[in-house]
Amino acid sequence: MGRAEARSMGWKAEIEEIHRRRRLAEACGGPEAVARHHAGGKLTVRERIARVLDAASFREVGKLAGRGTYDANGALVKFEPAPYVMGIGRINGRPVAIGGEDYTIRAGTGFGSDRRKGGQGGFVEDLAYEYRIPLINLVDGTGGTVNTAKRKGYTVVPGYGQDGFERSVDLMEIVPVVSAVMGTVAGGPSARALLCHWSIMVRGQSQLFAAGPPVVERAFGMPITKEELGGAKIAADTAGTIDNVAESEEDCFEQIRRFLSYMPQNVWELPPEAPCNDAVDRCEDALADIVPRSSRQAYNMKKLVEMVADRDSIFEVQPAFGRAVITCLARMNGKVVGIIANNPMFGGIMDYKAARKQAHFVELCDMFNIPLVFFADIPGFLIGPESEANAMLREGVRARYVGLQVSVPVFTVIVRKCYGMAGGGVIDRRGLNFKIAWPSAEWGSLPLEGGVKAAYKREIENAPDPAQREREIEEELRRLASPFRTAEAFAVEDLIDPRETRPYLIHFIDALQARLKAQLGPRRKGGVRP
Amino acid sequence: MAMIEVKSEITGTVWQVKKRPGESVEEGDTLIVIESMKMEIPVITEDAGVVKEVRVKEKDPVAEGEVVAVIEG
Numbered sequence: 001m002g003r004a005e006a007r008s009m010g011w012k013a014e015i016e017e018i019h020r021r022r023r024l025a026e027a028c029g030g031p032e033a034v035a036r037h038h039a040g041g042k043l044t045v046r047e048r049i050a051r052v053l054d055a056a057s058f059r060e061v062g063k064l065a066g067r068g069t070y071d072a073n074g075a076l077v078k079f080e081p082a083p084y085v086m087g088i089g090r091i092n093g094r095p096v097a098i099g100g101e102d103y104t105i106r107a108g109t110g111f112g113s114d115r116r117k118g119g120q121g122g123f124v125e126d127l128a129y130e131y132r133i134p135l136i137n138l139v140d141g142t143g144g145t146v147n148t149a150k151r152k153g154y155t156v157v158p159g160y161g162q163d164g165f166e167r168s169v170d171l172m173e174i175v176p177v178v179s180a181v182m183g184t185v186a187g188g189p190s191a192r193a194l195l196c197h198w199s200i201m202v203r204g205q206s207q208l209f210a211a212g213p214p215v216v217e218r219a220f221g222m223p224i225t226k227e228e229l230g231g232a233k234i235a236a237d238t239a240g241t242i243d244n245v246a247e248s249e250e251d252c253f254e255q256i257r258r259f260l261s262y263m264p265q266n267v268w269e270l271p272p273e274a275p276c277n278d279a280v281d282r283c284e285d286a287l288a289d290i291v292p293r294s295s296r297q298a299y300n301m302k303k304l305v306e307m308v309a310d311r312d313s314i315f316e317v318q319p320a321f322g323r324a325v326i327t328c329l330a331r332m333n334g335k336v337v338g339i340i341a342n343n344p345m346f347g348g349i350m351d352y353k354a355a356r357k358q359a360h361f362v363e364l365c366d367m368f369n370i371p372l373v374f375f376a377d378i379p380g381f382l383i384g385p386e387s388e389a390n391a392m393l394r395e396g397v398r399a400r401y402v403g404l405q406v407s408v409p410v411f412t413v414i415v416r417k418c419y420g421m422a423g424g425g426v427i428d429r430r431g432l433n434f435k436i437a438w439p440s441a442e443w444g445s446l447p448l449e450g451g452v453k454a455a456y457k458r459e460i461e462n463a464p465d466p467a468q469r470e471r472e473i474e475e476e477l478r479r480l481a482s483p484f485r486t487a488e489a490f491a492v493e494d495l496i497d498p499r500e501t502r503p504y505l506i507h508f509i510d511a512l513q514a515r516l517k518a519q520l521g522p523r524r525k526g527g528v529r530p
Numbered sequence: 531m532a533m534i535e536v537k538s539e540i541t542g543t544v545w546q547v548k549k550r551p552g553e554s555v556e557e558g559d560t561l562i563v564i565e566s567m568k569m570e571i572p573v574i575t576e577d578a579g580v581v582k583e584v585r586v587k588e589k590d591p592v593a594e595g596e597v598v599a600v601i602e603g
Contacts, residue, residue: 297570298571323539347567382567 001233006009013040016075023308025145029104037104042183042205043249047098052253053089053100060087061127066116068359071308084117085143086124088133092274097128103183108141120255125167132178132266134317136256139193141181142212150298153166163218168195176263176368180255181206181235181242182249184226192530193242195365198259199316199430200244201324202252203232240321240353255329258315262329262336264368270513271370276334278311280506282459283499289441289497291416298344301326304415305375308502310334317361322353324382326363329370335513338365339376342403344504350422355395358425359402363528366406371509371517374412376428380420401427407519409512414441414492441483443506452477531582537603542566544590549599563597564592579603580601 028034037044043051062082069078083106086099112446116122127133149155170443171177172195181201190301193199193208201208209216209230214316217223228234246252266270284307290299305326306314323443324346328339340358342348350358359360363371381387391452402412403425410428412418414437418426424445428434444451452474453460462468464468487495496504545565549555560572561581583600586592 294570295569296570298569344569345571347569347571349567379567 001238001312002060009336019042019307020077021064021076024079025066028081028102029106033104042103044104045102045138045140048100048249048253049087049089049098051482052136052138052256052402053252054093057090058087059089059246061123062086062117080268081105081242082117086449087119088127088131091134091257094133094265095131095262095409096134096136096260097124097131098138099392101126101141101354102201103140108189108462121198122167125171128175129167129171130179132175132268134178134260134263134265135171137179137192139178139179139181139185139189141189142184142186153274157377159211165191165195168192169526171195171469172197173267173367173522173525175266178255178259180252181208182252183207184212184230186210186212196201196530197528198244199242200241200246200252200255200259201232201236202246202249205249206235207231208235225477236318237320240318240357243318243321252430259317259329262315262331266523267367268368270516270520271336272436273336274313274331274334276310276331278313283502283505284308284406285369285499287498288503291438293440295416295442298347300414301341301343301377305330305339306466308332308375309337309339309507315337317364318357322351322355322357324349324351324354326356327357332373332502332509335509336370337380337509338362338370338372339375340372342378344377344416346380347382348377348417349379349382350392350396350399350425351387352390352392352395355381355392355399355422359399360400360528362402362406366408367523367528369408369520370484371408372410373505374408374410376412376414376418376426378419378422378423378426379417386512396422396425404430405524406430407523409515411505411508412436413505414438414443415498416440416442418443420445433493434508436496436501437483437487437492438498438501439483439495441485441492441495443486444481531602532581534575534579534601534603536561536573536599536601538562538564538573538575538592538598539594540564540566540571541589541594542592544586544588544598545570545590546600547584547586547588549584551581553581555579555581556599558598568590573598575601577601577603587602 056212066081071077083102094486139293177196178195179199181193207226207230235243307328315330326341326343330339412435460466460470486492542564546563548592549561557578562573579601582602586598
């Protein structure tokens, strides 16, 4: 080609080459690998990203990264895209950084570029960090491969190079990070899946473990399926390692969008307010008698919370783990609140799982300036040898410790029981110490039953009729335990008609927004602990 | 007609059996009451139908996730 001819063509050839290479990248691991992936009922990472984000809002970065093979003339004959797709897009109109492994290319294992394209550190995390926007990780990889040693010629200390999780930790203190476990995830990506503020997996499709069945079988001689080792029943329902479970990929994407709808873009912004189509002064009559008169009887706490919060605004976090406590994001007059409610259907007693769940949720809400509302019906910590062996005290005290570090306002609605060390954990001792009680409320350092015998042991034993004396003392103390006496002493700030709970709370939640605005910014180094 | 297994969500002891085989039930009805941690915890059916089978009797221990009744609905 003559110089004049080349000049007249401009950059057409190169521009066409860019478009050709983009098409090659869009083919993922090729038609066969994609068909195999689809046959397993899974979407490709590109399809996933398109569905999580607002329609046509994805702007990919690094689409040309990969491994090219060239012929003797320097023409590209083969191209394997990097097994990670990433970029920015929008969710409900707001920008987010998003990325995920491409399982159709060598099962999403790293491809060893100078700068990490994958999810463990690298560009997509830096993007979320520098722009202060949420990050979504669609995790579908199995981590390192022993092949790396062959390529490098030496082995490396863990945390070497670009995948040491430093940036992942930085993100935990400034922007919301969501992890979705989309397939079988082990090794580095399994850790990455946990370095987030909220995580989700798909039932029957996602599994998560430190090491998969072949490694476990080799170590313990125990054959086990991947679903038995790290399916939703273990990873989410039993261990609480992953927060929520979706029934399908579509459900998973919907839940990601829903979770982020409660989150600010970063810690320097308030959570987004939504229009409220529910009457602010809605007073549900059913609240007046939802709590049974017998304190032994359970009732539906979820229904109670639904009657107080804005209609259809509740999103439960960790619904299947630590079920003695319900933790949910919700709205009151359109403003985001974090609700923590003891669940009498599970005894309401705080076990080590419920304590861990509560502490994590409190930390999450505090970091993103979401005020907390407790609905308390808590008889105490779960006692007994098994509970002690599970470190009930450590988890319980940790929940209380976290509660004492919050900067967001906390309300306590004492619905029924509020006893002991666990009861102390639902109260805003650092702040306004604002507690409102229902007429069904009762409180103390421990419940009367049992407590009387312990405190008045000698007096009861020395009485002519010990059983009679015990009943008398119990009756005397029960009269003193009336919530009206505590309200008279202003030792509880208000005693309210349960039907007024919604308008009462909304008055204060509306009023505290100025306070939230005045304290924006990072809370503490490290942010929310995984 | 489907057979629906109703499970206890909590470990405890059967305190009361409220519905017997052959009885019709509505969604939200209490089938069995479990006593656990000094609380009466109802086992509720989420489906209407007819009780086909009650697998526990009073004072039986039950484990979390154990099927306590079967409803045909």
